[in-house]
Amino acid sequence: MPRLVLFNKPYGVLPQFTDKNMAASPRPTLSDYIQIDRVYPAGRLDMDSEGLMLLTDDGRLQARISDPRFKMPKRYLVQVEGAVTDVALAALRSGVPLKDGITRPAEADRVADPDLWPRDPPVRFRKTVPDCWISLTIREGRNRQVRRMTAAVGFPTLRLVRWSIGDWSLDGLGQGQMRVIEV
Template sequence: MTIDYRYILFYKPYGVLSQFTKDSPTRSTLKDYIEVPDVYPVGRLDWDSEGLLLLTNHGQLQHRLSHPRFGHERTYWVQVERIPDAAALTQLQEGVIIQDYRTRPALVQLLPTPSLPERDPPIRFRKNVPTAWLEMTLTEGKNRQVRRMTAAVGFPTLRLIRVAIAHLHLDGLQPGQWRDLTPRELKLLLDLAFAGRGA
């Protein structure tokens, strides 16, 4: 029997847990949005973060993409309190200490305010405190890493959206929407995951 593999991109809204099982009557889960049986998220996105989540029932691909050794790029748009200076950006780019760990070098730059759907609920603005947007591309996914990195250099994260996983992008999706990968996206993903390691 051949397994019919599914590969799904989902725009996870704020406040949705990256799982199908409900552990709280008040929190939404993936089950509230995706009615495809037996697919599971590759990695995770915290309940208070938004953006791109990849789901599949292809266990070997899931393992390859989730393994720390794999190091595929994940890109985030991050709204922070205050305007980071050049020194803070350099620190984020070169790596910061969070707990007892130094983060890997990352691509970090200031971003013009992006056009995004409103968050529900909206972030709490403080009138006297400006905010800025950063684009951060990491090759690792430690627990709450982006938030810990920006806090470590003095610019707490207010809003966090994952906009890309490797070559896969949020383009065309609204919060709560999902779609299957295109054949081209899938081919690139499989090539990326299994290149040089034998399928």
């Protein structure tokens, strides 16, 4: 029976099992948290992003999760610089022009500050510049897409937490924790 690992990746952890840049000081990788043989990431999550990563030992499941053709929804909680406007949210909902083309329409809403674990290092705080949180659900997976989308509408990302992929979410998973399920 195929296994699926739900992992709450901390900020600063490489989304792979080895660090190819070993000449420099070693960076934390998935192998510092996951000691399960023959599971592989289904998609990526940048080193400076946090939240849900899915790993599996089933190639078909891995493809279904990570291949944009299947349009699996990925929901992010995004702390942005500034007080996001209705105009910016409408732009996110209709598709944002980026250098590599217009994004697919996203689900985008303002949300209350989520009750999350503290980030290390903490997000910079500026007394004169407000920030707010949005929930953003996309169905594609371009490189650094969420960060580029929020910047394109005038609200740079300060903190990015992937909360869910499809029906799987971080519910009940603390930072650096994992859960293994059979699918």
